[in-house]
Amino acid sequence: MRSNITMKDIADKVGVSSVTVSKALNDKEGVSDSLKLKIKKIAGEMGYRYNSAAKSIKEGLSYNIGVMIPQRFTGMNDSFYLRVYQQISLHLEHYGYFGILNVLSNEDEEQLSFPRVYNENKVDGIIILGQVSKEYINIVQTMNLPKLFLDFYDEHAEIDSIIQDNFYGAYELTNYLIAMGHREIAYVGNIYSTSSIQDRFLGYYKSLLEHGLAFQERLLLNDRDERGRYIEIKLPEKMPTAFVCNCDQVAYNVYERLTELGYQIPSDCSVVGFDNDIYATLVSPHLTTVEVDIDQMARTAVKFIMEKIANPSRRNGRVLVQGKIIYRDSVQRLEASN
Amino acid sequence: MRSNITMKDIADKVGVSSVTVSKALNDKEGVSDSLKLKIKKIAGEMGYRYNSAAKSIKEGLSYNIGVMIPQRFTGMNDSFYLRVYQQISLHLEHYGYFGILNVLSNEDEEQLSFPRVYNENKVDGIIILGQVSKEYINIVQTMNLPKLFLDFYDEHAEIDSIIQDNFYGAYELTNYLIAMGHREIAYVGNIYSTSSIQDRFLGYYKSLLEHGLAFQERLLLNDRDERGRYIEIKLPEKMPTAFVCNCDQVAYNVYERLTELGYQIPSDCSVVGFDNDIYATLVSPHLTTVEVDIDQMARTAVKFIMEKIANPSRRNGRVLVQGKIIYRDSVQRLEASN
C-alpha cells in the first residue's frame, strides 16, 4: 500500500473539506477562483496524484480498452499487429483512455475461457486483433461489453469489424497498370490459400473485366503450396508485361526469378506488390505497392469502440479501410500499341 | 455506468451477507465448503465479474505496469521495442498484472511532463523502453514509483536498468571465428556512432587481445557517416578472412560488396552479424549472428519491477542480458595453417 496523498490531506492543509478540493481540482462550479487557485497550488506542492481507481468505482468505467492478440500471431517477425496496437494506444489518448494488451493464450482459446481483462473488469471495451477460432467468436459474442474485430471478420458473426480493403487495393493497382499501357497482366498468388490473397485476386479480376480484358488462366501463377511454403514460380511461355503480386515478399521472389532468367525490371517486366513492408525497398528498383493505412485502422477502431461505450446498442457493421498506392519505380509506361 | 452484478446481488440471491460472498469467491477461511460451492455456482450463473477497481482502491495497487516508449521509436519499421513489450505483457500474467502501453510524446518529453499513467495513478511501476533525454531522466527519478530502464542506461542515473550484453556477444562471436581458424578479422562499424556499435567493437577487441592477435587499424572498416547513413564500405588491400559486422543489416551490405567484387561467402570470406533480424536470413548463405534474448530481458524486467513493488528500497543496478549465437552457414573453418 503506497502512502499516497489524498484529497483529504489537501483539504486538511488548506482548511476546507474534501468536497471543495474535489471541485477545485476538477474545475467545477462552486468554488471561488482564489480558493481554487490556492488548492491547486498546494496540491502541486504536496505532489498530489489523482486516484483513478476511485473514479472508476464511482463511474463504473475503467478508462482502459483491452486489445487482444491471439498467441499464434505473437511469434511472427512481422509485427503488423503490434504496430496497430501502438497506434490504437496513441489514439486512445485523445479520449483519456489507455490500452491494455492481452495476449490470448492458445489454452484459453481452446478452453473457450474469457479473456482475463474481461473477467476482472479491467476494461470498458475489447478490440480483437487477428483471427480467433469460430468457437471462440461465439464466446466473444457472449461478452457483455463493446467489442470489435480488427483486420479480421467472420461471415456469420454479428460483431462489428474493421478490415483492410484488399479488393479495392488490388483493383486500383491493376487499374494503374492498365493506365500505364499494360494489357498482359499476371496475378501471382495461391488464391485458395488465404482470404486476403483471394480478395486481392478478385480486385485484379474486376479491373480486367472493367477494361474489357479477358482473364487468362495461364496468367494466374501459383506462389506457394498447400502448407503456405513458397514454391518456385513457373512463368508462362508467352510472358506478360506486368505482374500483380499478392504481397511484397512474393514480389521479391518474382524479382529474383525474373532476374535469374535475364529479364530487367521494369524495362522488360513491370511488377507491383502489396503491403509496403520491408521487401518493397529491399528490391531494386523499389517496388510500387499498396500500403495498409494502419493509422486509419487504429483511429477508426478507437472511434467505434468509444461510440459503443457511450451507446452500447450502436452498430457499425463491417467497415473497410482503404490503403494507398505507393508509387515507386517498378512499373514502366508502355508505348501506346493497341 | 454499466449495470453490473455485484457481490451484494449474489448475497441477496443466496441469502447471506456480501462478506460471506467475498470470502467464498476468494477461497478464504470461514465459509463452509457447501456454501462456498453454492455461492460460486450462483455467481457463475449470474455472470458475475470481479470489480478490480474496488480491490485497487482498498489495496492501493492497480495491478498494472506502465511501459513507456518514447514517440521517437514509434515510427520505426523494426519493432524491437514492441516485441519486448509483448513479452513483458506475457510475463506480467504470472503475477496477475497487466501492461499499459504509454507512448511518451515528444512534447511531454520536452516539457518534462510526467507520463499520464503516473499522474493518474494507473500503474504500480513503470518500465521505460528506449532512450529518453538526460533532462527527462531527472524527471523520471522524481517519480515516486518503482521504475526501470530497459535496453538503455544512463551513466549518472541511479535507476536500475537492464541492457543487452553487446560487449560479451561480440566477444563470443569473435572467439568463435578464432576457434574456426581465423586470424585476420575485420570489424565493420563506425565506432563513434552509437554506444552499442562501440561496445560490440570492444568485445571484438578483447577477443583479439586474449588470443594474442594484434588489433590492426586497417581492419576497422567504416560503415556509415556522421549522420548514420550507410556509405560504401572500403575493403582493405590485403583482405581479411573474416568480417565481424556490427549488425545484420551491415552484414547484408558487406555481402553485397563482397559479391560485387567476386568473393564467395564463406569460402573466400566468413561474415558474422548481430541482432538476428530479417537481414540475417535474407542473405545467402544465411548469417551466423547473435540474437538478443528478448524473452529473458522481459522476464528479468518483470521480475525486478515486481520485487520493487513488494520492496521499494530494492536495487538491482545495471543488469546485462546475454544473447546467444545463432550458428548458420556464413563461417568457414580454415585449415590449420599457423
Next chain:
DNA sequence: CTGAAAGCGCTTACAG
C-alpha cells in the same frame, strides 16, 4: 461458520 461496521478515495446530490 457467519455478518455488522468501518474504510479505501472520490463524487454526487442536497442543504445551508
Next chain:
DNA sequence: CTGAAAGCGCTTACAG
C-alpha cells in the same frame, strides 16, 4: 460559495 451525508464494490478486522 462551502460542506455533511451517502454511496460506488469490495475487504479487513472484529464480534458473535
